[in-house]
Structure formats: structure tokens, C-alpha cells
Amino acid sequence: MASGELTSGAYIKHHLQNLTYGKFPDGHWGFAESALEAKEMGFMAFHVDTLGFSFILGALFLFFFARAAKRASIDAPSGFQNFVESIIDFIDENVRGSFSGKNPMVAPLALTTFIWIILMNTMDLVPVDWLPSLAGALGIHFLKVVPTTDPNATFGMSIGIFILILYYSIKEKGLGGFVGELTLHPFGKWMLPFNFFLEGVNLLAKPVSLALRLFGNMYAGEMIFILIALLPFWIQWSLSLPWAIFHILIVLLQAFIFMTLVIVYMDMAHQKEH
Amino acid sequence: MNINLTLIGQTIMFAMFVLFCMKFVWPPLVEAMAARKKAIEDGLKAAELGKEEHALAQKNAEDLIESTKTQAAEIIANADKQANVMIDKAKGTASEEADKIKAHAKSELDQEVVKARNELKNQVSTLVMQGVNSVLEKEVDSKAHKDMLSKLSQSL
Numbered sequence: 001m002a003s004g005e006l007t008s009g010a011y012i013k014h015h016l017q018n019l020t021y022g023k024f025p026d027g028h029w030g031f032a033e034s035a036l037e038a039k040e041m042g043f044m045a046f047h048v049d050t051l052g053f054s055f056i057l058g059a060l061f062l063f064f065f066a067r068a069a070k071r072a073s074i075d076a077p078s079g080f081q082n083f084v085e086s087i088i089d090f091i092d093e094n095v096r097g098s099f100s101g102k103n104p105m106v107a108p109l110a111l112t113t114f115i116w117i118i119l120m121n122t123m124d125l126v127p128v129d130w131l132p133s134l135a136g137a138l139g140i141h142f143l144k145v146v147p148t149t150d151p152n153a154t155f156g157m158s159i160g161i162f163i164l165i166l167y168y169s170i171k172e173k174g175l176g177g178f179v180g181e182l183t184l185h186p187f188g189k190w191m192l193p194f195n196f197f198l199e200g201v202n203l204l205a206k207p208v209s210l211a212l213r214l215f216g217n218m219y220a221g222e223m224i225f226i227l228i229a230l231l232p233f234w235i236q237w238s239l240s241l242p243w244a245i246f247h248i249l250i251v252l253l254q255a256f257i258f259m260t261l262v263i264v265y266m267d268m269a270h271q272k273e274h
Numbered sequence: 275m276n277i278n279l280t281l282i283g284q285t286i287m288f289a290m291f292v293l294f295c296m297k298f299v300w301p302p303l304v305e306a307m308a309a310r311k312k313a314i315e316d317g318l319k320a321a322e323l324g325k326e327e328h329a330l331a332q333k334n335a336e337d338l339i340e341s342t343k344t345q346a347a348e349i350i351a352n353a354d355k356q357a358n359v360m361i362d363k364a365k366g367t368a369s370e371e372a373d374k375i376k377a378h379a380k381s382e383l384d385q386e387v388v389k390a391r392n393e394l395k396n397q398v399s400t401l402v403m404q405g406v407n408s409v410l411e412k413e414v415d416s417k418a419h420k421d422m423l424s425k426l427s428q429s430l
Contacts, residue, residue: 047280058291065299072306088303108296156284
């Protein structure tokens with residue numbers, strides 16, 4: 001625990017508070033010193049930890065993969081290149097299986113979401129107190145190390161996907177086709193408002209479900225790690241170890257589900273006839 | 275758990291990552307994999323082709339050996355035949371020559387015999403004449419009986 005005087009509730013709250021840099025109500029910018037201050041900042045604030053960790057992880061992924069791509073050898077692939085190629089193969093297979101259109105962007109999109117989410121989720125397996133304690137020793141009061149337990153990160157991704165869905169729907173079907181798909185289906189033109197309501201919910205549910213599924217799973221997992229960390233230190237391993245092993249599955253599964261749904265949504269956006 | 279500018283930051287970051295991945299990560303890796311796939315396919319095809327060529331070459335070589343063998347056998351048979359002919363011919367000439375020599379020798383022998391007989395005849399008749407001469411020196415005129423004597427020697 002960060003400090004001996006903390007109650008359990010305060011400990012949990014402390015762990016769930018992002019490091020926030022934003023505009024105080026009085027107009028000046030700075031780091032929030034408490035959860036209340038962070039809340040008062042409203043929309044004009046950044047979660048520095050979420051942005052920082054997700055950027056570092058994404059950059060690591062792209063750095064290593066781009067290096068492997070640059071050194072890609074046809075005759076004698078290195079061990080890491082083999083690893084990267086097996087992932088590429090896996091993604092490619094999934095894209096081929098679910099995506100029927102022709103778009104060179106879908107496969108890299110799927111690869112990026114898959115690996116980035118895996119890396120961000122994996123931060124959950126770092127013992128919950130290590131990095132926050134280290135940051136506390138350096139004078140940083142709040143630190144949330146798992147970007148995917150911040151809805152900003154998951155919604156940030158799903159909004160990107162949503163924009164792509166809208167863009168490709170309009171590009172592939174034409175504005176008229178897309179509007180027609182939203183309004184004339186499933187009950188014909190006499191039920192237009194009802195159709196629009198149904199299809200609108202259907203459309204909006206895509207990014208919302210994407211973001212909330214990932215966020216919910218990772219948030220719950222993190223919460224359980226935090227609760228386990230409240231136990232006496234000598235018993236913690238008996239719960240945190242099985243949970244961590246189980247959590248490896250969730251880390252991979254959530255990344256895989258997110259990627260698969262992205263591919264499926266892209267495929268739906270590219271389908272012309274309905 | 276507040277929704278704030280982080281959302282927009284994350285969206286922009288995500289877009290940048292995807293763009294980077296699309297430009298610098300995905301295409302070279304996929305190209306390298308495709309190139310390797312092609313190289314392996316080509317290699318296998320070339321190996322198959324080489325195998326076929328090898329089989330063909332082996333068959334050609336076997337055919338060549340076969341035809342050479344038959345040719346060699348023919349040549350040997352011909353040579354045998356020719357040798358036989360030559361031997362036969364040589365035998366013929368030899369026997370002919372031998373016959374000729376034999377005939378020649380026989381005729382020579384015959385002549386010798388005749389000559390010797392004649393000589394012998396003459397000698398015998400001379401001897402007879404001498405004996406007769408010495409016996410009948412007085413009673414017979416050699417001149418008178420010469421004709422008879424010569425007739426006698428002739429008939430011997």
C-alpha cells in the first residue's frame with residue numbers, strides 16, 4: 001500500500017484515479033491533486049498516464065515490428081521475424097476469413113488493434129502496486145498503468161473504428177445507399193422512422209459495445225487484482241497467481257474479440273447489397 | 275474515470291499507429307512472406323523439373339547403351355562371319371595349293387619313274403647284250419642280231 005494510514009476504500013479509489021493534467025476551474029493548467037479536482041476539470045483534461053503508457057506500448061510494438069519488417073529476410077528469417085510473421089499470418093487468415101471486400105487498410109488495422117490491445121491489457125499483469133509506488137516515490141500521486149481500464153482509451157479506439165465504419169459505408173454504398181440501409185430496412189419505407197431507430201441503435205451499438213466490452217473486462221480484472229492486494233501479503237499469492245494466469249486468457253481473448261469485431265464491422269461497411 | 279480530452283488524444287494516437295502500421299509494418303512483411311512463398315514454390319518446381327530431366331537423361335543414356343550394345347553385338351557377329359568366310363577361303367586355297375603341289379610332285383615322280391625305268395631298261399638291255407655278247411661272241415654276229423636285240427630291249 002502507498003501509505004499505512006489509508007483505508008481500503010481510499011486505497012481502491014486511489015488506484016482507480018488517473019494522473020490528470022487539465023484546466024482548473026479558475027483557468028490555469030496543472031496536475032490534479034485529488035479525485036475531486038480531477039472531476040472539476042471536466043472535459044478539458046488529459047489522463048497523462050493513459051496517454052503515456054498507451055503511447056509507449058504502441059510505439060514499442062511499431063518499433064519492433066517495423067524493425068522486423070525492415071530487416072525482413074526472404075532466405076533466413078530471424079527468430080523474431082518468425083514470431084512477427086506468425087502473427088501476420090494469423091491476422092491475415094482472420095481478415096481473409098471475415099472480410100470479403102478489398103481494402104489494404106483492414107489487415108494493418110486489425111494487426112494494430114490486436115497487438116496494441118494485448119500490450120495495454122498485459123500491463124494488468126504487472127503487480128498493482130509496483131509502478132504506482134515507484135511513481136509515488138518520484139512524487140507522482142496518481143498512476144493507473146493499464147490504459148484499457150480507462151474508458152477514454154477504449155472509446156478513443158472505438159470512435160476511430162466508428163469513423164471508419166461511417167467513411168467506408170458512405171464510400172462503398174454511396175450516401176444514398178447508406179441512408180437507405182439505415183431507413184428502408186428491415187420493414188420497408190412505410191416504417192421509416194422505426195427502421196431508422198432500429199438501425200441507428202444497431203450502428204451506435206457497434207462502437208459502444210466495442211469500447212465497453214474491453215473496458216469492462218479489463219476494469220473488472222484490475223479491480224480484482226486491487227482487492228486481492230488488500231489481503232495480508234502472505235496470502236495474496238494464493239489468489240493473485242490463479243487470477244493472473246486466468247487473466248492471461250482474458251488479455252488475449254479481449255484483444256482477439258476486439259480485432260475480430262473490427263474486421264466484421266469493416267466487412268459490413270463494405271457490403272453493398274443488403 | 276472521467277471522459278475528457280484523453281479520448282481525442284487516444285483517437286488521434288490510434289489513427290497514427292494504424293497509418294504507421296499500414297505504411298511501414300504490414301506491406302514489407304507481407305511482401306517478404308509472399309516472396310519467400312514464391313521462392314519455395316519455384317524451388318520445388320525447379321526440383322521437380324530437374325527430377326524429370328534427370329529421369330529423361332537416364333532413359334536416354336539407357337537407350338544409348340542398349341543401342342550401342344546391339345550395335346556391338348552386330349559388329350561382333352559380322353566380324354565372326356567374315357572371319358569364318360576368310361578361314362573357309364584360306365582353307366580352300368590351302369587345299370587347292372596342296373593338291374596342286376601334290377599333283378606336281380606326283381607328275382615329277384612319274385617322270386622320274388619313267389626315266390629310271392628307261393635307264394634301267396637300257397642298262398638291262400646293255401647288260402643282256404654284254405652277256406649275250408660274251409656268250410655268243412663267236413657264234414653270233416652282233417651286227418646280224420642287233421635288230422633282234424634292240425627289239426628285245428624295246429619290249430622290256
